[in-house]
């Protein structure tokens with residue numbers, strides 16, 4: 467087990483972070499390609515919106531998994547956390563852009579939807595919360611902000627939960643997939659709780 | 668049958684031959700019902716509706732018994748056995764029985780109806796259905812005088828329907844109409860699309876089509892029709908009464924609680940298709956508005 471973890475860790479050390487950006491960009495490029503040349507089915511707009519939303523949520527989850535992975539499994543991928551987080555944000559932006567320009571289109575309806583449709587409101591809130599995190603995902607911010615930086619970045623917990631609720635709320639009826647996402651998010655957050663230490667006999 | 672509805676023409680129907688056909692239909696209408704129906708008919712006939720391609724209609728479906736993805740029905744519905752098929756017609760009818768579908772079809776006149784189809788999710792298509800008027804079927808069974816509603820039920824076969832393993836809805840799927848809605852000449856039982864047998868994912872072998880209501884009212888693969896004097900339960904209403912009413916008439920002014928119904932995205936236009944305004948009663952206002960005269964359509968959504 468530890469040999470395996472060590473192998474992962476030393477392999478990870480040899481991967482430059484820009485590789486992660488490129489790799490995580492590939493699904494978006496592929497989706498855009500499919501959107502233009504067929505392959506997203508009969509309703510490419512919805513398919514694009516859904517796929518980008520799914521990727522956004524997956525990457526947020528991946529970002530949340532990095533710290534517990536180190537703590538509980540000794541796998542150290544902290545170097546890639548910024549890349550994963552920023553790419554998650556990029557997918558949220560693309561998802562939002564598809565909604566704005568290809569789905570809703572009508573400017574007067576956009577604000578009405580954000581205010582009146584709870585699942586859109588929640589998605590939008592998650593998006594807004596992620597903006598300051600994306601803006602401060604650089605070395606300079608970490609240096610100048612000091613301890614406030616860590617506090618600010620706890621907002622990702624809220625954004626992740628909002629993203630999960632957004633998904634549960636937008637489907638018709640009770641569907642399994644969004645509940646699975648939510649369970650994973652809640653699980654990853656629970657791992658961060660500090661349980662009161664029990665006296666050992 | 669004098670008040671049969673006349674079909675909306677398409678571009679390819681704008682030919683002398685179609686003009687002749689349409690005149691014939693108009694005359695039939697004149698002989699029967701009279702002016703109110705005719706005014707609507709004349710207006711509807713001027714409009715052109717271009718049907719969606721076969722792939723749009725048969726590869727983008729909501730049929731949750733086969734999965735909640737839009738492509739799931741096309742992928743999994745092949746497993747549904749549709750032959751033989753019997754439809755139980757019971758309740759307040761003179762001749763309650765298990766009717767074999769072949770026997771029903773022998774008695775019915777199949778015609779083409781090109782209708783708009785508006786999903787509650789705010790996308791739309793135009794579908795060239797083949798089918799017969801529900802009124803003809805109900806008349807065959809003999810509707811008793813006290814009947815006020817018609818209840819419908821979809822087949823439930825867990826072995827053939829992978830989606831029913833999940834409690835997305837309370838299976839089997841059930842729907843209902845008021846008797847006058849069911850008897851309206853626009854309301855049909857569809858058994859085909861584009862002149863071919865209706866594919867399983869579209870509700871083979873026989874499904875309801877009520878073009879002025881959101882798509883989920885048009886229940887698929889029907890095995891039971893019950894005439895009753897009480898408003899029957901309907902699946903989406905049971906799942907979420909605040910979002911899905913019994914009537915569910917297409918109405919751009921009454922929003923779904925989670926999204927606007929003012930506009931719709933017509934499928935088949937690709938990535939940059941424009942939204943279009945949704946029409947009252949999905950464009951069938953002239954034909955059906957009178958069914959709801961005096962009703963508060965906001966309260967009875």
Ligand code: HEM
Nearest residue numbers: 516519520522523558562565586589590592593629633636
């Ligand atoms: C952190 C931010 C967000 C996340 C993680 C997220 C995630 C998701 C996910 C997972 C889906 C469902 C995909 C599927 O069904 O396969 C979805 C759908 C959707 N999202 Fe978001 N989203 C976010 C922000 C937003 C924003 C800002 C908007 C618009 C203002 C938005 C609008 C929508 C819409 C309209 C749908 C599709 C609903 C439909 O089925 O019609 N989302 N999103």
